[in-house]
Amino acid sequence: MTSRVGSAEDRFEFLQTLVTEFQDSDSQDAKEQILANLANFAYDPNNADHLRELQVHELFLDALTEENDDFVEFGMGGLCNLSMDPQCRAVLLQGGALKLVTRCLSSQREETVLSAITALMNLSEPPFGPQVTDPAVLQCMLRFSLSDSPRLRNLAAVFLQDCCSREQVQQVEQQMMGQHGAVGIPLPKS
Incomplete structure (x- = not known):
């Protein structure tokens, strides 16, 4: 039993060291690598409590505002991984993540x-659904569902099917009829 507590403490200390190194580093390359590592650690549910305590979501959110496309990609990947955890979802939405995540829909990077x-x-996921299914997001998903990229097309179709009511989709489709230009969020370049 004590080895489990020790390993959890070791895990926390290791993650804390990574966060400190990220904050103290002047090297963009080192920061990219650390951010990528933290994003990978966010995939493991055993790390969720530690990452929440260390406020790693703040690092990921800050990365989304950077000019560096690698920072944005790794930050978005980390937020994606953290968003699997119900407690992290609430923290992310309270921290204003929705607006920053939505802006990433216009990234030039498919990942x-x-x-x-x-x-x-x-x-x-309930109770946050209505915040996520904004008409601009639905317009974007409808456009992504027509993408040449199978991954983008399929994921957008799953979003529309699983996260939206048929009525929501129909209403946005009607709004989009007859519009010739790009509406809402621009598509990434293929």
Whole structure:
């Protein structure tokens, strides 16, 4: 039993060391690597409590505001992974993540867009669904569902099926009829 407590403490200390290294580093390359590592650690549910305590979601959210596309991709990937945890979902929505995640739908990087869609799907879990299924997001998903990219097309279709009512989709489709330009959130380049 004591080895489990020790390993949890070791895990926390290791994650804390990564966060400190990220904050103290002046090297963009080192920060990218640390951010990517933290995003990978966010995939493991055993790390969720530690990452919440260390406020790693704040690092990920800050990364979404950077000019560096790698930072945005790794930050979005980390948020996507954290959004699987119900407690993290609430923290993310209270911390204003929805607006930043939605902005990532217009990224030129498909991986960033896929992570953003997946995070939105996770964030749409009750009781947060109405915040996520904004008409602009639905317009974007409808456009993604016509994408040449099978991954983007399929994930958008799953979002529309699982996160939206048929009535919501029909209403947005009607709003989009006759519009010739890009509406709402721009599509990433293929």
